[in-house]
Amino acid sequence: MANTVLYDFKTGYPDLSLIPRERIDQFMHAIMLHSDALQYAGELPGTMRARTQIARLVAELYGMPTSVEEIIVTTGALSSADTTCRALTQPGDVVIVESPTFFFAVTIFQMSRVQVVGVPIRSDGIDLEALERTLKEYGSRVKLFYAIPAFHNPTGICYSVENRKALLALAERHNFTILEDVTYQPLYYGAAPPPIIKSFDTSGRVVTIASVSKLVMPALRVGWVYATPPMIATIQRFKGDGGTSMFNTEVVSAYIESGEFGAQIEAARRFYARKHDVMAAAMDRHMPDWLNWSAPGGGYFIWASVPDGMSAVSVIQAAQAHGIEIFPGAASYADVKDDSHLRLCFAYLPEQTIEEGIAALGKVLQGLR
Ligand SMILES: Cc1ncc(COP(=O)(O)O)c(C=O)c1O
Numbered sequence: 036m037a038n039t040v041l042y043d044f045k046t047g048y049p050d051l052s053l054i055p056r057e058r059i060d061q062f063m064h065a066i067m068l069h070s071d072a073l074q075y076a077g078e079l080p081g082t083m084r085a086r087t088q089i090a091r092l093v094a095e096l097y098g099m100p101t102s103v104e105e106i107i108v109t110t111g112a113l114s115s116a117d118t119t120c121r122a123l124t125q126p127g128d129v130v131i132v133e134s135p136t137f138f139f140a141v142t143i144f145q146m147s148r149v150q151v152v153g154v155p156i157r158s159d160g161i162d163l164e165a166l167e168r169t170l171k172e173y174g175s176r177v178k179l180f181y182a183i184p185a186f187h188n189p190t191g192i193c194y195s196v197e198n199r200k201a202l203l204a205l206a207e208r209h210n211f212t213i214l215e216d217v218t219y220q221p222l223y224y225g226a227a228p229p230p231i232i233k234s235f236d237t238s239g240r241v242v243t244i245a246s247v248s249k250l251v252m253p254a255l256r257v258g259w260v261y262a263t264p265p266m267i268a269t270i271q272r273f274k275g276d277g278g279t280s281m282f283n284t285e286v287v288s289a290y291i292e293s294g295e296f297g298a299q300i301e302a303a304r305r306f307y308a309r310k311h312d313v314m315a316a317a318m319d320r321h322m323p324d325w326l327n328w329s330a331p332g333g334g335y336f337i338w339a340s341v342p343d344g345m346s347a348v349s350v351i352q353a354a355q356a357h358g359i360e361i362f363p364g365a366a367s368y369a370d371v372k373d374d375s376h377l378r379l380c381f382a383y384l385p386e387q388t389i390e391e392g393i394a395a396l397g398k399v400l401q402g403l404r
Contacts, residue, residue: 041358042392044379047188047335052385053306054252055299062289063282072285076278080271081108085284088291089259095297096221097231097243097261104264107271110279111258112218115244116140119214119260120147120179122273129176131169133161135367135376137188137216140181150176153369156190160198163205170209177211185228186219189367189378190338191331193228199235206240212266217245219334221300224308228333239263242270247287249335250303251296256280257287307335307382310389314381317390321397325404335382338364345404346374353403359396 066072076082081089086103094101109115120130126148132141134153144151154169155162161182170177182202184194194202206213215232233241239262246258257279260270290296314337315330322328328339341347351361364376381389 039358040360042388042395043360043383044381044392044396045360045362046383047362047378047380048383049249049253050306050310050383050385053303055295058290058293058295059252059286062286062293066282066285066289070285072281074281076281076284079107079274079278080267081106081279081284082281085279085281085288088288092291092296093259093261096245096300097217097234099231099234101261102264105261105267107260107267107274108279108284109244109246109258109260109274110256110276111248111253112216112244112246113139113143113258114256114276114279115246115258115260116181116214116216117143117146118273118275119212119242119244119270120144120149121275122270123212124149124178127176128178129173131166131177131180131211132369133182133187134369134371135189135364135373136181136369137183138366140216141369144179144181149178151369153371156187156192158192160184160192160194161202163198163201166202166205170205170211175210177209179212179214180206181214181216182232183216183218184232185217186222186331186334188219188334189336189362189364189376191329191334191336193333194232196229196235199229199232203232203235203240207238211240213241215241215243217243218249220245221250222304222307222335223333224304224311225332233261239266242266250300251287251290255283255287257283310381310384310386313386314379314389314393317393318397321394323397323400323404326400335380337379337381339377339379340364341375341377343375347377348374350377350400350403354396354399357395357399359392359399361396 086106090101130144133156233243243261362378365374
């Protein structure tokens with residue numbers, strides 16, 4: 036096995052070269068020298084300034100009028116998911132997730148001592164028939180359905196408008212809340228994804244979460260919960276961190292106030308669109324015919340499937356021996372362990388490295404069958 040990692044397609048992190056370091060530094064410097072934001076935030080849902088600015092950002096990102104009463108500032112989308120799950124479930128309740136889903140979210144829900152149950156997704160969203168069967172099976176124990184409806188991690192799919200509406204109708208009929216994680220919603224490289232599920236919601240059943248991690252900088256650890264005021268009132272009581280860092284939320288607030296955030300989102304879109312295209316072109320050139328994959332048009336990941344009878348883990352091990360790291364699809368399932376997929380991240384590596392790495396991976400894969 037190679038000791039050094041030459042090509043890391045496994046890590047699903049942003050590329051640090053996108054961070055507007057000097058601007059963030061200026062905001063930090065000004066806050067450090069001239070403001071009181073070195074104190075506890077004092078208010079669990081976030082300061083009025085932070086909520087006002089995040090409400091403004093949310094309105095811009097999702098095209099929906101948003102008020103301060105609809106926002107809780109959190110320590111990232113994962114902390115939003117954790118707080119929402121603790122607020123809306125009791126131990127022993129059921130949280131439904133997509134099969135596959137974002138692996139870390141499963142771990143976080145399990146910390147609430149709930150049963151996490153997977154329901155398959157298709158190319159246009161959740162498998163509604165399978166969801167209905169699961170809802171019948173678990174009945175009123177189902178409290179939450181966690182969805183990543185735009186440029187899903189790990190598969191890259193987007194829910195269609197019809198699928199979103201049908202899901203909402205099921206949530207109403209079976210009395211559960213949809214926790215929609217729209218981390219990748221703004222990162223589209225062709226057509227924009229459909230409007231967020233919350234935009235179709237008339238009964239306050241959708242809680243929308245995301246953060247600045249993938250747009251600006253993960254280490255800020257600033258995200259949000261966006262929901263109706265009564266839902267916000269319920270969820271904020273479960274915020275167990277003493278308040279998100281006032282210093283970091285002031286940095287984000289100053290950035291939004293400056294009016295420059297929109298340009299940063301556009302820069303992120305252009306930046307990752309290039310990597311997406313480089314990756315897709317390299318895969319077109321180098322991957323064997325038996326590997327099934329498609330370019331997602333947004334987000335961070337390409338999801339690839341190996342043929343029946345072949346193990347994705349064995350492909351990953353062969354790649355590892357050549358210094359190429361890939362995320363095993365099997366790690367993205369809450370219950371079933373499906374060993375027929377690979378998740379390749381195109382966001383983290385520089386373009387040149389993507390090209391070289393995919394060429395190297397192509398050679399390894401061509402030799403396998
Ligand atoms: C779907 C999804 N949600 C949330 C996160 C993490 O977000 P945050 O840094 O805001 O906690 C990620 C990143 O890996 C992700 O893929």
